[in-house]
Amino acid sequence: MTMPVRRYPAVARRRRPAFSLRSTSLGFGLVALVIWGVALTFKSAVRPHSHPLGAVLALLALLLLSTAAIRSNWLRRAARRAALETAVAPAPEQPAPVLPPTVGAPEAAECADIDPFAFEDAVSRLCERDGCADVHVVGGAGDLGADVVATTPDGRHLVIQCKCYGAGHKVGSQDLQRFGGTCYAVHEADLAVVVTTSAFTEPALGYAEQCAILCLDGTFLRAWNNGTGPAPWELPGA
Numbered sequence: 001m002t003m004p005v006r007r008y009p010a011v012a013r014r015r016r017p018a019f020s021l022r023s024t025s026l027g028f029g030l031v032a033l034v035i036w037g038v039a040l041t042f043k044s045a046v047r048p049h050s051h052p053l054g055a056v057l058a059l060l061a062l063l064l065l066s067t068a069a070i071r072s073n074w075l076r077r078a079a080r081r082a083a084l085e086t087a088v089a090p091a092p093e094q095p096a097p098v099l100p101p102t103v104g105a106p107e108a109a110e111c112a113d114i115d116p117f118a119f120e121d122a123v124s125r126l127c128e129r130d131g132c133a134d135v136h137v138v139g140g141a142g143d144l145g146a147d148v149v150a151t152t153p154d155g156r157h158l159v160i161q162c163k164c165y166g167a168g169h170k171v172g173s174q175d176l177q178r179f180g181g182t183c184y185a186v187h188e189a190d191l192a193v194v195v196t197t198s199a200f201t202e203p204a205l206g207y208a209e210q211c212a213i214l215c216l217d218g219t220f221l222r223a224w225n226n227g228t229g230p231a232p233w234e235l236p237g238a
Contacts, residue, residue, distance in 0.1 A: 095129055095130070095227040096129075096227075097225045097226050097227070098122050098125045098126050098129060098225060099114070099119075099122045099126075099221075099225045101222070101225070101226055114164065115164070116139075116162070116164045117139070119162050119164035119197070120137050120139045120147045120148060120162045121137055123147070123148050123160060123162050123195060124136070124137045124148045124150070126224060126225060126231075127148065127150045127158070127160075127231075128150075130153075130231040131152075131153040131231075132150040132151060132152055132153065132158065133150065133151045133153075134149075134150060134151045135148065135149075135150040136148070136149050136150070139162065144182040144186050144187070145161050145178055145179040145181075145182045145183060145186075145187075146159050146160070146161065146182070146183070146187050147160055147161050147162040148160040148162065149187065152190075152191065152233040153233070154233065156190035156191050156233065157187075157188060157189055157190045157191070158189065158190070158191050158193065158232075158233065159183050159187045159189035159191070159192050159193070160193045160194070160195060160232075161175075161179045161183075161193070161194045161195075162195055162196075163175065163194065163195070163196035163197070163198070164196070164197050165196055165197055165198040166197075166198060167197075167198055167218070168198075169198055170198055170199045170200055170201045170204075171194065171196050171198065171199070171200045171201065171204055171215075172200075172201050172203070172204050173201060173203035173204045173206075173207050175194070175204065176194065176200075176204045176207045176208050176211075176213065176215075177207060179192070179194060179213065180192075180207065180208075180211040180213060183213065184211075191214070191232070191233055191238060192211075192212070192213045192214065193213070193214045193216060193232045194208070194213060194214070194215050194216065195216040195220075195221055195232070196215075196216070196217060196218065196221070197218045197221060198217065198218055199217045199218060200215050200217060214232055214235065214238060216232055
């Protein structure tokens, strides 16, 4: 038969204050000056005609050392307080997702259960959330490839084409060619982006690189949406 073992809660041990050579030296010096000052004061009382310069110097030194000790103690407390505030500072909050958190995941068979128009609206709200101005959804008949236009936080004209595809439907080179023919010449983009819930074919990526178009797949979209990744205009080389 196994006897139960009674466990006692751990008792928190008080942390001993760290030894400070400077504070200890100042303390001993202060005590020595106090004794010296008392001795000189007593001597002056016994010998009224003695010169008081020694007592004055002792009191002056006592005042200076006391000031130094107080200042050292204040600086030490201020440093401890600053270190504590840094240690308990709350982590910055991540922005609230606009799309479902699983959007763009490889296992997502559908386009996050939203239609293409709702996807365009969601991308526009992501742009607004992360600091863009003059955000407009312009997708539809006759949009000439532009679904969302905006002004980035650093003042550039952003043109985005949105492709809400299932995981097995990749964005091809023909999609990129249609967008590449209008994003700069017609929409006068400073930054042209194609964002999708799925992925891109290799020919599409090759064409996009030649035309300086950013291709953002479902993995990037999911990180952007959940606040764990950068916005398109924050990417290196964007």
